[in-house]
Amino acid sequence: MNDLPIHKIQISGTTLASILHRLFSSSGDIHGLLLGHVSFSTTISLSDDNYSTADSASSSSPAADGPTLTATITDFLSIPCHFPLPLQHNNPSSVLLGWFSGRQKTPLRPSLKDSTTTLSLCSSASYHFTPQNSLHPLSLPPSLFLLLSSPFHEQLIHTHEYKAFQYRNSTDSFDPKSLDIINIGPSFRSHYDSFSPISPFPSMTCDLRGPNAMAEDEKAETLVGIKRGLKDQKELDLCAEGFEIGRLNKLMGSDASNYTAELEHLYDKMLVKLDSLARLVEKSSSKVLEQENHNMKLRYKVAGLE
Template identity: 35%
Template structure:
């Protein structure tokens, strides 16, 4: 339906994706054996109303009243898992009702949606049209490429919004930790693996035989965070003020040692995975007769 001369176009939602979610999405596209696709998850929220403008101009563009932020993705191992050959949506194992859109990865191709992706966008939009906040469907098209010796990987990506029955290009911002990332903390529910410890009361000692006994599960919960820090010692930190700073410093030093050990293990495993991926790619090229 064409807009009239006096009609005001609807404001485009504010699109954003966290840096960690974008890195995980690009890694998934690069690690795939061929083309792949998947669902995008995140949250859509209404932006607060802007303050009253003091400008005398009436033709200012309307501010976006909706924000769509991407925080993760879901993709199956085999390519083209979201649609059949006709572009009709096929529901994967995850629930698509909470999805904000989908992505598609095609190697060394122009960043233009295909007819199949347009059909998939319309089909997926009809499937999840009963979501809590109505918003246009988001589509991210990724085109990864690599150097001949696989030493350098590059990525091109572009975002589109399903407006009406067309996929319209839209700008998407990559948001890291900072003031711009604050809006995504509304869906964050902090959970601590620390066990719930009763604070001892020095003025009212517990009767003999009624002291709190710590279970093996509580001690394991503490050991997962910091090695060698007893649960009785942690309870003393919570209940006494004398020597609390030194004890906290010792606990955080143990936590940092634990994190450093985990970081080194992850770094070594990533190097082994990268070496195996490069060997697999070289074998695929060799079997395909490209070398």
Template identity: 30%
Template sequence: MAVGDSAIPAVAKVSISGAALAALLHRCAAAVGDCDGLLFGRASRLPAPPPPLSDYDDAAAVPPPPALSISVSGHCSLSHPSSLSDALGRFQPPSAPPASATVGFFSSRRRTALRPSMREIAVARSVSKSLAPHHPLLFLLVSPSFNPNHSTHSYDYRAFLLSGPRLVPASLTVVNVGPCFRDQYHTFTAESPLPWLPSPQPSTPAASGHTRTTIGEQKAVDAMVDGFGLERLQGVIGSAAGQAGEMDGMYAGMLKRLEKLAREVEKSNLRVLEQVVFPASAVHTSQCCSCLFCLLDISLELASDVILHG
């Protein structure tokens, strides 16, 4: 949204995840002094609710405008304070462009009122003019404090949306995991380097095992899964029958591997038994043979004595 735009949607929903808020508060508390930085996330227009049904004055019914949703998922902050702007409050973008979309910025001031200063208003207008987002710029003001012995830390924060030359307060919802936030699970969007693989249809060549793939897609799959082709991966994410077939194949391979390991263990046990049992029996046999030879010697000596003295 440009600086001159002053219209803010009637329903603007600003939210931040619990993990992102905890990381942001930790950054503000760990800083030596005041600090600021950019806020990353996603802004989208929620689908408009259906118009109310009425039997009267249907022509004058105006559908409600779509609600705006701004979700904060992370932040970026440098070590020294006032890293976003110069002495005149002009925005200084970072040298490396951020990987995520910038939805606003934050500022941390210790033990101060939760009201935007003239400098922060100037920075907000400069950031909005530089980034030119398609939604009102979000500003999050944080005020950390602690007691003299640093045993208790407190954090006060407040969200604002840029409306023309002013920063208008907005409610901020902390989104955590739990039953109370189950209605927000549908907004999750996964980010993965895997290519898009539509489920194969029975009449398509993919169902017969003749899928035309590109080298880039195969490299993307090889970087994530070792020894798994696109056809097999497409079968896993396809219909339930394909999933069952791939799972059966995987379990069959695991059973073959276990059988191979069992045979190797059995062979190693036989070798150990040969080294332990058979040498002992050989020693026992040699001892028995020596005893027999001794008995034969004694019997021969007795026989010779009888012959000589008889």
């Protein structure tokens, strides 16, 4: 049984805003993957109000007769829609929940491409995942689909339209689902009960030279590989300039107060580095923009518009 209905879809306000921003700021249509986790929760929302409990018991809502399945979207990947979906994501802390499609000025209905993509995602067993706190061995397909669109007419107030669906294989239908937007604040405290501040260290591809160089040697690297590693290391060292561990040690302990000047010096250097980094980003962004414009011209040429 891998076609369980998902009762709740949660998404943090920032994640949704970020997806919407991607669509709004992109010149064309985009699509991408939705990452997160699905968990069972057996907690029954107790209420002082007797009527409401009576209501939920009498109604045949699935929440009443079993644990609820909640999907939480924590992350996403997005690319322009003429590229295929990047299905190899390497984020071990989250699973592929589904995907989203953002189209400019279109009706909010799954299109031909949307349904074929969802179907093929759901039918491929390699994308199936096991939900957290699952009592039985269970594998679920990445059946979520989020559809976003911009309004047909330009309006003074920007509005974004979106609709979330779960594709159900048994009925071959896209069931509309509501999106719970989770924000930070007192009224959302309960959502953070199970929050654990564990974040995976980003996987870096560069080699760390050091004590375990022996282990590296065993891999019998090619000369090119070693050279590249050295170059990466040099770049890393450049970034860490002035922050040698030995120096940082001085800031610890009883006589740390004597090193205020040292600390300020470090701080200044950090600011300078940040500043230069910001400039670098600015420069590269303008290069990216330049390249984008160039690409656009080429695409126009292809389309015969020049």
